[in-house]
Amino acid sequence: MMVDNTSAPIAKKKWSTINWSTVESQVLQLQFRIAKAIREGRYNRAKSLQWLLTHSYYAKLLAIKRVTQNTGSKTAGVDKVIWRSETQKLNAVDQLSRKGYKTQPLRRIYIPKKNGKLRPLSIPTMRCRAMQALHLLALEPIAETISDKNSYGFRPKRSCADAIERCFNILSMKRCAQWVLECDIKSCFDEINPTWLLNNAPMDKLILKKWLNAGYIEKRQLYSTTLGVPQGGIISPTLLNVTLSGLESAIAAATTKFKDKVNFAIYADDFIVTGASREILDQKVKPAVIKFLKERGLVLSEEKTVITHINQGFDFLGHNVRKYNGKLLIKPAKKNVKLFLTNIRNIITDAKATRTSDLLNILNPKIRGWANYYHHVVSSAVFSKVDNDIYLALWKWATRRHQKKNQHWIKNKYFCSHNGDNWVFNAGMQEYRGKYKLQKLLNAKDVAIKRHIKIRAEANPFDPKDVDYFIKRGLLQRNYKSANWVVAGSG
Numbered sequence: 452m453m454v455d456n457t458s459a460p461i462a463k464k465k466w467s468t469i470n471w472s473t474v475e476s477q478v479l480q481l482q483f484r485i486a487k488a489i490r491e492g493r494y495n496r497a498k499s500l501q502w503l504l505t506h507s508y509y510a511k512l513l514a515i516k517r518v519t520q521n522t523g524s525k526t527a528g529v530d531k532v533i534w535r536s537e538t539q540k541l542n543a544v545d546q547l548s549r550k551g552y553k554t555q556p557l558r559r560i561y562i563p564k565k566n567g568k569l570r571p572l573s574i575p576t577m578r579c580r581a582m583q584a585l586h587l588l589a590l591e592p593i594a595e596t597i598s599d600k601n602s603y604g605f606r607p608k609r610s611c612a613d614a615i616e617r618c619f620n621i622l623s624m625k626r627c628a629q630w631v632l633e634c635d636i637k638s639c640f641d642e643i644n645p646t647w648l649l650n651n652a653p654m655d656k657l658i659l660k661k662w663l664n665a666g667y668i669e670k671r672q673l674y675s676t677t678l679g680v681p682q683g684g685i686i687s688p689t690l691l692n693v694t695l696s697g698l699e700s701a702i703a704a705a706t707t708k709f710k711d712k713v714n715f716a717i718y719a720d721d722f723i724v725t726g727a728s729r730e731i732l733d734q735k736v737k738p739a740v741i742k743f744l745k746e747r748g749l750v751l752s753e754e755k756t757v758i759t760h761i762n763q764g765f766d767f768l769g770h771n772v773r774k775y776n777g778k779l780l781i782k783p784a785k786k787n788v789k790l791f792l793t794n795i796r797n798i799i800t801d802a803k804a805t806r807t808s809d810l811l812n813i814l815n816p817k818i819r820g821w822a823n824y825y826h827h828v829v830s831s832a833v834f835s836k837v838d839n840d841i842y843l844a845l846w847k848w849a850t851r852r853h854q855k856k857n858q859h860w861i862k863n864k865y866f867c868s869h870n871g872d873n874w875v876f877n878a879g880m881q882e883y884r885g886k887y888k889l890q891k892l893l894n895a896k897d898v899a900i901k902r903h904i905k906i907r908a909e910a911n912p913f914d915p916k917d918v919d920y921f922i923k924r925g926l927l928q929r930n931y932k933s934a935n936w937v938v939a940g941s942g
Contacts, residue, residue: 528576604719605688644748705739
C-alpha cells in the first residue's frame with residue numbers, strides 16, 4: 452500500500468510564505484518514481500503514482516504557481532476570472548479536484564503567423580489551465596522517458612540550440628549525408644486524432660476526454676471540437692510530443708543499412724531527415740513518415756516538405772544550414788533577419804513622440820533576445836549588418852524629430868563616444884539601483900558568439916543517473932536541506 456507523502460496541506464498562512472523548495476522537492480520525488488516505473492516496464496505502478504501526484508496538495512500548489520506566473524496569467528478565459536490575490540490562489544487549490552470537474556469552453560482568438568496568415572489560439576479558464584498544469588506534472592516524466600532521443604521541442608532542459616547543433620553534427624563532416632528531407636506537419640495541433648490520443652496517451656483518460664471535447668467560443672457562439680488538441684493549452688505541447696514519439700524508430704526501421712546515412716532531428720512539428728541519396732529519402736524515408744503520421748491523423752504539408760541537397764541549403768528553426776565549398780556554415784536565415792529588422796523599424800517609426808529612454812527600454816530587450824537566439828552560430832557579419840540598419844533607422848527617427856536642427860546638433864544630442872565607438876545611441880546618464888550609468892542602445896555585435904554544447908541525446912531530467920550531468924550544465928541545483936533535486940531558479 453502506497454502512502455501519499457505529499458498530501459499533507461501546508462498551513463494556509465500566506466502564499467508568499469510557502470516553502471517552494473519543499474513543494475518542488477516532494478513533487479519531483481514522485482516524478483522520479485513515475486519515470487523509474489516506466490523504465491522498468493511497471494506501467495500499473497506508474498499509473499498509481501500518477502494518481503497519487505494529481506491528488507497531491509503540493510502538486511496542486513505548484514500547478515497554480517505555474518499558471519499564475521507565466522506570461523498568459525493576465526489573460527482570462529470565457530469566465531473572465533483571473534487569480535491575482537494570495538487568497539484566490541490558495542482557494543484555487545480546493546478547485547483542482549477530479550470529482551465533479553467540468554471543463555469550460557475555450558476562448559478563441561487569432562494571432563498572426565510569419566506568413567501573414569492567422570493562427571487560432573484557444574484560451575482555457577484559469578481552473579482548466581491549473582488542471583492541465585497539474586496533470587502535466589504527472590505526464591511529463593513519462594513523456595520524457597518515451598520521447599525520441601533527438602527530439603528537442605517543448606521538452607525540459609532542451610532548446611532550439613540543441614536541435615541546430617544536432618544538424619551540425621549529422622551534416623558537417625565530409626562523410627556525412629548530402630541530402631536532406633525537410634518535413635513539416637500540416638496543422639499539427641489541430642489534426643491529431645483524438646481517438647488515437649485517448650488510446651495511447653499515458654494519463655487520466657477521463658480528464659483528457661473532457662479537454663478534447665471542451666469546444667470553443669468565438670463571437671459568442673459555441674463550436675464543438677472533434678479533432679486535435681487546443682493550441683494555448685499548457686499540456687498541449689507535451690501531448691504533441693507523446694503523439695510523435697516513435698517517429699525516429701519508424702524511420703530507422705525503414706532504412707536498416709548504415710550506408711544510407713539516415714539521421715533525424717525534430718523540434719515540435721518541424722523535422723529533418725538526412726540520407727545518402729535522394730532516392731533513399733523519397734522511396735524509403737518519406738513513405739515511412741507518411742505511414743507513421745497517418746495512424747495519428749496527421750499528414751505532411753506538401754508545400755513545405757521538400758528534398759534538398761546540402762550545397763543548396765535549407766532553413767530550419769530560423770537558421771540557414773548550408774555547405775560552402777564543403778564547409779558547413781549555419782547562419783541566421785535571411786527571411787528571419789528581414790522580419791526582425793522590419794519589426795524594429797516599425798517600432799522606431801511609431802515612436803514619433805516617445806522619449807529616448809522609453810524607446811531604448813523597448814528596443815534593447817528585443818535586440819538582446821534576438822541576438823541571444825543566434826549567438827551560437829555564424830552570426831558576426833549578420834549582427835554587424837543588423838546594427839548598421841538599426842543605426843540608420845534611428846538616425847532617420849532623430850532627424851525627423853528635429854527637422855530645423857543641423858546634423859551636428861542631432862549627433863551631439865542622441866549619439867556619444869563610448870568604448871571607442873563614436874556613434875552610440877543613448878539617453879544620457881540614468882539612475883539605476885542608486886547609481887548613475889549611461890543608458891545606451893545594445894548592439895547585437897556586443898553579444899558574444901559562443902558555440903553551444905548539445906545536450907546528450909539519452910539524458911533524462913527525471914533519471915537520477917543524469918542529475919549530475921544536468922547540474923554541470925547549470926540546469927539543476929542541489930537542495931541540501933531536503934536532499935532532493937529541484938529545478939534551478941525556483942522559489
